[in-house]
Amino acid sequence: MAQSAEQLLPYIAATFDQMPFNRLLGLQVSRFADDEVEVRFPWAEQLVGNPIQKILHGGVIATVLDVAGGMMAVASALGRFSDIDQSELVQRFGKMSTIDIRTDYLRPGRGETFIATARVIRAGNKVAVCRMELHNEQGVHIALGTGTYLVG
Amino acid sequence: MAQSAEQLLPYIAATFDQMPFNRLLGLQVSRFADDEVEVRFPWAEQLVGNPIQKILHGGVIATVLDVAGGMMAVASALGRFSDIDQSELVQRFGKMSTIDIRTDYLRPGRGETFIATARVIRAGNKVAVCRMELHNEQGVHIALGTGTYLVG
Amino acid sequence: MAQSAEQLLPYIAATFDQMPFNRLLGLQVSRFADDEVEVRFPWAEQLVGNPIQKILHGGVIATVLDVAGGMMAVASALGRFSDIDQSELVQRFGKMSTIDIRTDYLRPGRGETFIATARVIRAGNKVAVCRMELHNEQGVHIALGTGTYLVG
Amino acid sequence: MAQSAEQLLPYIAATFDQMPFNRLLGLQVSRFADDEVEVRFPWAEQLVGNPIQKILHGGVIATVLDVAGGMMAVASALGRFSDIDQSELVQRFGKMSTIDIRTDYLRPGRGETFIATARVIRAGNKVAVCRMELHNEQGVHIALGTGTYLVG
Numbered sequence: 177m178a179q180s181a182e183q184l185l186p187y188i189a190a191t192f193d194q195m196p197f198n199r200l201l202g203l204q205v206s207r208f209a210d211d212e213v214e215v216r217f218p219w220a221e222q223l224v225g226n227p228i229q230k231i232l233h234g235g236v237i238a239t240v241l242d243v244a245g246g247m248m249a250v251a252s253a254l255g256r257f258s259d260i261d262q263s264e265l266v267q268r269f270g271k272m273s274t275i276d277i278r279t280d281y282l283r284p285g286r287g288e289t290f291i292a293t294a295r296v297i298r299a300g301n302k303v304a305v306c307r308m309e310l311h312n313e314q315g316v317h318i319a320l321g322t323g324t325y326l327v328g
Numbered sequence: 329m330a331q332s333a334e335q336l337l338p339y340i341a342a343t344f345d346q347m348p349f350n351r352l353l354g355l356q357v358s359r360f361a362d363d364e365v366e367v368r369f370p371w372a373e374q375l376v377g378n379p380i381q382k383i384l385h386g387g388v389i390a391t392v393l394d395v396a397g398g399m400m401a402v403a404s405a406l407g408r409f410s411d412i413d414q415s416e417l418v419q420r421f422g423k424m425s426t427i428d429i430r431t432d433y434l435r436p437g438r439g440e441t442f443i444a445t446a447r448v449i450r451a452g453n454k455v456a457v458c459r460m461e462l463h464n465e466q467g468v469h470i471a472l473g474t475g476t477y478l479v480g
Numbered sequence: 481m482a483q484s485a486e487q488l489l490p491y492i493a494a495t496f497d498q499m500p501f502n503r504l505l506g507l508q509v510s511r512f513a514d515d516e517v518e519v520r521f522p523w524a525e526q527l528v529g530n531p532i533q534k535i536l537h538g539g540v541i542a543t544v545l546d547v548a549g550g551m552m553a554v555a556s557a558l559g560r561f562s563d564i565d566q567s568e569l570v571q572r573f574g575k576m577s578t579i580d581i582r583t584d585y586l587r588p589g590r591g592e593t594f595i596a597t598a599r600v601i602r603a604g605n606k607v608a609v610c611r612m613e614l615h616n617e618q619g620v621h622i623a624l625g626t627g628t629y630l631v632g
Numbered sequence: 633m634a635q636s637a638e639q640l641l642p643y644i645a646a647t648f649d650q651m652p653f654n655r656l657l658g659l660q661v662s663r664f665a666d667d668e669v670e671v672r673f674p675w676a677e678q679l680v681g682n683p684i685q686k687i688l689h690g691g692v693i694a695t696v697l698d699v700a701g702g703m704m705a706v707a708s709a710l711g712r713f714s715d716i717d718q719s720e721l722v723q724r725f726g727k728m729s730t731i732d733i734r735t736d737y738l739r740p741g742r743g744e745t746f747i748a749t750a751r752v753i754r755a756g757n758k759v760a761v762c763r764m765e766l767h768n769e770q771g772v773h774i775a776l777g778t779g780t781y782l783v784g
Binding site: 280 | 582584586601602624628
């Protein structure tokens with residue numbers, strides 16, 4: 177029976193939680209659909225770059241943008257299959273890899289909760305290109321990214 | 329009395345260690361000179377992205393490349409001053425920020441120790457552009473980056 | 481008397497036409513406002529990359545995205561001044577320069593007219609970051625770009 | 633009989649000259665080997681961006697870097713085949729496309745002859761990543777680029 181990307185969210189979340197660095201940063205997949213993926217994490221002292229300004233380290237921002245983009249690339253590739261089970265899903269995540277990513281830092285990373293969203297702008301059999309944005313809980317636009325992913 | 333960038337390494341290392349996310353990842357500045365900066369970190373289970381392949385998370389790679397590039401940008405800006413003390417150094421680090429960065433992932437992040445090196449390719453009063461590379465202890469080239477930094 | 485960016489369009493267009501490579505490609509500024517810049521050009525045989533597929537050369541696409549982004553960066557910087565005359569405008573264009581740009585190619589460059597639009601996503605005294613898109617006359621999204629510009 | 637990439641240079645040059653925009657800019661392939669590709673062009677009034685400073689338009693620089701990188705990606709893919717004829721070569725060039733490219737502008741584009749060189753930094757069946765540099769005839773480093781190309 178065919179499943180939509182959204183129905184796979186529980187499996188995705190489980191796979192995601194097995195990635196140690198995602199867990200270290202407190203990342204959680206909050207949306208996983210054909211057209212958008214959302215990853216969230218709460219503020220934490222250990223994610224700070226500059227201890228005086230109390231802002232997120234640039235590496236944290238780059239990480240969450242890449243993670244959201246990579247999941248979006250997988251979700252996009254899944255969208256073209258009518259039937260998929262969890263083992264295939266895990267396999268697809270294993271094959272997916274980031275080729276390159278550009279991160280643009282717009283404003284200091286301040287807030288209580290951070291929300292990264294990703295959308296596909298080029299969906300191919302081999303390569304997907306995604307655009308990502310990071311906002312805080314008040315809607316302040318903190319960063320954006322453009323990533324190219326190997327999906328096939 | 330004039331100091332070279334290299335003489336500042338102890339101060340730099342101290343400032344660097346006050347950045348929580350650098351400490352979480354185990355990053356250490358091993359070289360800080362006018363023409364090159366080097367940042368190292370050992371393999372750690374919590375830095376893994378894919379738990380089956382046991383390779384570094386892409387976000388860890390992006391982070392260390394950005395950190396090395398940012399320090400190189402500061403070192404480059406310092407090189408044009410004849411006299412600088414620690415408080416000014418801390419101030420300069422506080423003002424320095426990444427504008428944008430591109431990361432290219434070349435090979436899986438496997439190894440025991442990882443070494444990120446950075447060099448300046450455009451040194452200006454306001455903006456510096458740096459090139460970064462990540463190798464493991466066996467010289468395998470894992471990733472490269474190009475970053476644009478606000479320094480003035 | 482204060483002038484808006486839009487009132488400067490005739491001067492901008494004149495300055496723009498003095499740039500030989502813009503003229504060679506047939507680029508024209510069709511909108512110059514604080515929040516958006518638009519540059520257009522018609523299909524021409526000499527702009528083709530692949531002669532069999534009859535599609536725009538990637539370099540043409542990269543050029544028009546960079547031009548639109550650079551003008552947007554200048555327009556954005558102008559927006560913060562209450563009074564400006566043409567000579568200052570020409571001077572500002574002369575100082576503006578692209579630091580770096582990323583171009584993502586999404587679909588083959590086919591069409592009769594091509595429209596590049598640019599918006600500012602980070603406006604600073606020294607550096608501006610812009611996002612650009614290229615569409616054809618039927619609204620097909622051909623490419624996008626992200627550029628960092630030195631404006632001060 | 634097996635041919636090296638270098639022996640294909642005459643065919644490559646012929647194919648290259650059929651691309652209208654390359655001809656418009658005066659680009660010529662001067663080296664085509666497994667490990668390096670070189671593209672040259674002479675100064676020309678029509679390639680100028682800023683008419684007062686008499687420097688190359690940024691779009692010209694982006695174009696030649698992309699062209700050199702794209703040819704390098706093809707040369708790299710060819711290197712893995714023992715036998716290839718001209719018709720297959722033309723076909724391969726037709727399939728090759730730029731996914732994304734970053735251009736960093738380092739110094740004003742002044743000179744009499746400009747030389748773009750490209751090297752592969754990630755060679756894959758589907759995707760190749762290349763690094764490119766632009767120098768003038770006096771060895772002044774004007775720009776660099778990083779491009780991701782679809783080759784398979």
